[in-house]
Amino acid sequence: MRATGLSGKSVIVTGAASGIGRAAALHFAAEGAKVVVADLNAEGAESTVEAIASAGGTAVAVTGDLSDAAVVDAVVAAATGTFGGIDVPVNNAGVMDNMSAAADVSDAEWERVLRINLTAPFLLTRAALPHMIAAGGGAIVTTASEASLRGSAAGTAYTVSKHGVLGLTRSLAVMYRDQGIRANAIAPGGTATAITADVRIDPEAHGPAVVGRHFVNMGRLCEPEEQAAAIVYLASDAASGVNGVILPVDNAWAAV
Numbered sequence: 152m153r154a155t156g157l158s159g160k161s162v163i164v165t166g167a168a169s170g171i172g173r174a175a176a177l178h179f180a181a182e183g184a185k186v187v188v189a190d191l192n193a194e195g196a197e198s199t200v201e202a203i204a205s206a207g208g209t210a211v212a213v214t215g216d217l218s219d220a221a222v223v224d225a226v227v228a229a230a231t232g233t234f235g236g237i238d239v240p241v242n243n244a245g246v247m248d249n250m251s252a253a254a255d256v257s258d259a260e261w262e263r264v265l266r267i268n269l270t271a272p273f274l275l276t277r278a279a280l281p282h283m284i285a286a287g288g289g290a291i292v293t294t295a296s297e298a299s300l301r302g303s304a305a306g307t308a309y310t311v312s313k314h315g316v317l318g319l320t321r322s323l324a325v326m327y328r329d330q331g332i333r334a335n336a337i338a339p340g341g342t343a344t345a346i347t348a349d350v351r352i353d354p355e356a357h358g359p360a361v362v363g364r365h366f367v368n369m370g371r372l373c374e375p376e377e378q379a380a381a382i383v384y385l386a387s388d389a390a391s392g393v394n395g396v397i398l399p400v401d402n403a404w405a406a407v
Contacts, residue, residue: 156388158183161234166244168195174379180208217271242272248309268312288331324395340401
């Protein structure tokens with residue numbers, strides 16, 4: 152085990168039933184952290200907990216929609232009641248949009264994407280902050296997106312939600328740095344997860360203009376474990392001076 156300073160820490164990972172969240176939960180547990188696995192998918196969340204336990208780690212699952220304040224309260228209660236506090240909230244859960252341009256975004260699509268991708272991270276962070284402040288600090292890590300860095304990596308609703316995540320991260324970093332709290336985000340490029348699989352663009356269905364506008368110069372898909380490694384780094388003592396950073400993990404897509 153590396154000297155990351157995460158051993159014994161209480162970590163919340165949302166969207167931890169699969170993909171980046173599952174990989175992050177497993178990585179944190181391997182570093183000795185105690186993990187609250189939060190996800191809407193009860194079966195997947197329990198599977199992650201079982202995988203952690205099988206490897207000798209400690210985890211509990213909380214199931215529900217993280218944009219529901221009652222579910223957020225349950226997640227916080229699990230971390231504080233079972234593990235004694237909150238050291239690292241990881242806001243990872245998210246959904247993709249329909250690649251809709253602004254004129255084509257329905258109210259339902261807009262509200263769902265903004266609620267899950269932006270409101271939910273805010274609600275969990277707001278609920279976790281008093282516990283982190285009382286403990287003398289901690290680290291907040293949020294999964295943003297390549298769509299946080301440009302206007303051509305997703306539809307309007309998703310792009311707006313992920314730009315909002317950047318604002319939330321930077322505001323937290325500045326407002327809470329004197330209380331020992333760091334806030335950073337990763338900006339994943341294409342990653343081999345279920346959310347990626349859901350948004351494959353069909354050239355015949357969407358036309359070459361849409362295909363050219365989205366995912367151009369993306370390069371290879373990253374693995375969930377590569378994103379998880381960046382999340383764990385930002386939460387660890389190795390990143391003690393890193394605050395307010397948006398870290399692309401995208402095989403140089405952001406550099407194009």
